Amino acid sequence: MTGVADETWWSERVRLRLPSPVVELDDDRLARHGVRLLLKRDDLIHPDLPGNKWRKLKYNLVAARERNLRTLVTFGGAYSNHIRAVAAAGAHFGFATVGVIRGEQHLPLNPSLAYAVERGMRLTYLDRAGYRDKDNPELLARLRSEFGEHYLLPEGGSNELAVRGCAELPAEITEPFDVICVPVGTGGTLAGVAAGLAPGRSALGFSVLRGGQFLDAEVERLQTRAGGSVTENWRIEYNFHFGGYATRRPELDTFVVDFADRHGLTLDPVYPAKMMYGIFALVAAGGFEPGTTIVAVLTG
Ligand SMILES: *Cc1c(COP(=O)(O)O)cnc(C)c1O
Numbered sequence: 001m002t003g004v005a006d007e008t009w010w011s012e013r014v015r016l017r018l019p020s021p022v023v024e025l026d027d028d029r030l031a032r033h034g035v036r037l038l039l040k041r042d043d044l045i046h047p048d049l050p051g052n053k054w055r056k057l058k059y060n061l062v063a064a065r066e067r068n069l070r071t072l073v074t075f076g077g078a079y080s081n082h083i084r085a086v087a088a089a090g091a092h093f094g095f096a097t098v099g100v101i102r103g104e105q106h107l108p109l110n111p112s113l114a115y116a117v118e119r120g121m122r123l124t125y126l127d128r129a130g131y132r133d134k135d136n137p138e139l140l141a142r143l144r145s146e147f148g149e150h151y152l153l154p155e156g157g158s159n160e161l162a163v164r165g166c167a168e169l170p171a172e173i174t175e176p177f178d179v180i181c182v183p184v185g186t187g188g189t190l191a192g193v194a195a196g197l198a199p200g201r202s203a204l205g206f207s208v209l210r211g212g213q214f215l216d217a218e219v220e221r222l223q224t225r226a227g228g229s230v231t232e233n234w235r236i237e238y239n240f241h242f243g244g245y246a247t248r249r250p251e252l253d254t255f256v257v258d259f260a261d262r263h264g265l266t267l268d269p270v271y272p273a274k275m276m277y278g279i280f281a282l283v284a285a286g287g288f289e290p291g292t293t294i295v296a297v298l299t300g
Pocket residue numbers: 051052053081082156158183184185186187188189190268271272299300
């Protein structure tokens with residue numbers, strides 16, 4: 001757990017909007033079914049460290065500092081929000097950063113990787129076969145010899161300290177609620193949020209991956225490592241991936257445009273838009289009892 005000294009350490013370096021605001025969404029498509037929807041605006045926590053990325057990094061940054069490691073090494077795809085967030089965290093907190101990117105280098109760099117490099121991240125690339133085998137000791141030894149002793153963050157930043165950071169989210173919500181919804185990429189956020197829920201409440205994850213069914217086991221693994229046991233209060237919806245990670249479909253784009261018209265809020269199409277589409281579809285199908293209050297976490 002972190003203490004006052006840690007809080008001082010990061011509050012001197014970044015100004016974070018925590019607890020993040022909770023706002024009610026007024027929408028007749030929900031009211032008709034007797035459902036209330038609250039938005040947990042984690043997207044507003046910090047422009048460089050939005051949403052779940054701050055929660056997932058927080059205790060890892062503390063651990064790296066405690067171990068006197070000055071370099072963070074992590075893995076991600078070329079469009080990964082996690083890579084961006086680690087690069088930004090390095091710049092804010094004074095760590096050198098290295099991103100091991102899946103696939104080949106493409107120049108010019110896409111905006112995500114250009115952003116990371118601007119913040120001082122060094123990039124190295126692994127072909128797809130090598131990337132699938134990224135836990136092998138030879139690779140880890142090579143990274144150590146190339147970049148020195150470092151703090152290793154797994155792909156997407158999901159480890160037990162990330163779970164612990166995300167477990168703090170539910171307690172920030174002072175309004176009563178029944179179900180909390182989060183988008184799911186690697187499952188760390190869902191694992192933590194579910195672990196942090198009070199009794200009688202449940203968490204619903206929306207997978208953004210096609211064929212993401214392995215995520216059930218992954219969330220169980222993360223919860224076991226973080227807390228010793230799996231909580232029985234969550235499940236994952238697999239029907240709203242729209243073709244897979246970062247893929248789009250006209251009906252999703254239409255939903256996003258319509259949502260922006262109604263609510264003045266443009267949903268990130270990779271994660272929150274798929275979750276929100278799923279919530280509205282489940283409500284329309286009568287999937288929630290009248291009187292239910294749902295919290296949707298805007299993770300980015
Ligand atoms: C990374 C990310 C997620 C996925 O979180 P996991 O813990 O990997 O499941 C969800 N939403 C946004 C906006 C993200 O950047």
